[in-house]
Amino acid sequence: MARNAKPQILDGALELLRAQGGRTITLDATAKQVGLTKPGLMYHFPTKEALMLAVVGHVATRWEALLRERLGRPVESASAHQRIRAYVGVALTERFDVADFVIFSDAVYRDALTETWTRHLAPWVTLPDDLPEPARGRLTAARLLADGYWTAAATGVFPVPDHDRAGFLAVVEELLKEEATS
Numbered sequence: 001m002a003r004n005a006k007p008q009i010l011d012g013a014l015e016l017l018r019a020q021g022g023r024t025i026t027l028d029a030t031a032k033q034v035g036l037t038k039p040g041l042m043y044h045f046p047t048k049e050a051l052m053l054a055v056v057g058h059v060a061t062r063w064e065a066l067l068r069e070r071l072g073r074p075v076e077s078a079s080a081h082q083r084i085r086a087y088v089g090v091a092l093t094e095r096f097d098v099a100d101f102v103i104f105s106d107a108v109y110r111d112a113l114t115e116t117w118t119r120h121l122a123p124w125v126t127l128p129d130d131l132p133e134p135a136r137g138r139l140t141a142a143r144l145l146a147d148g149y150w151t152a153a154a155t156g157v158f159p160v161p162d163h164d165r166a167g168f169l170a171v172v173e174e175l176l177k178e179e180a181t182s
Helices: 005-019 027-034 038-044 048-071 080-093 098-108 111-125 133-155 162-175
Strands: none
Touching: 005 027, 005 038, 005 048, 005 098, 027 038, 027 048, 048 080, 048 098, 048 111, 080 111, 080 133, 080 162, 098 111, 098 133, 133 162
């Protein structure tokens, strides 16, 4: 395996997670998946915990790249509205599966995972304190609708039926309308 084996290992671990429907992975299974020996894998990721933290970071980095691509400008120069619109756009258009859900929801149980997601996504979803209350409510509602949508799509638990998608998107779009400035 090449010197930049870590990304290949993380992609392989993610493929394994997807193939197993988000179930836990082992160092042995990951090594086999990517064509390494277990000691070869452990050279890069000495423990299962290290591998899982890296997988979460890998997925969070993918989210962040999708968000930057959607936004089309540095996040620091974007308004709260533009950042939330980018987040909603990614959540409503990208394909997610149960492995994505498991990787995201595991953060509830481990502080290190929460910190990883927070580091990558907080700049996108945190609203400034001086944002007027009506705008805060609309942007928060749009983000939470998007979170619910991608979660339902990823898990297959009560996903939005195709015949309801246009109406759902219209509601989200209405929430994302910018307030007229005086």
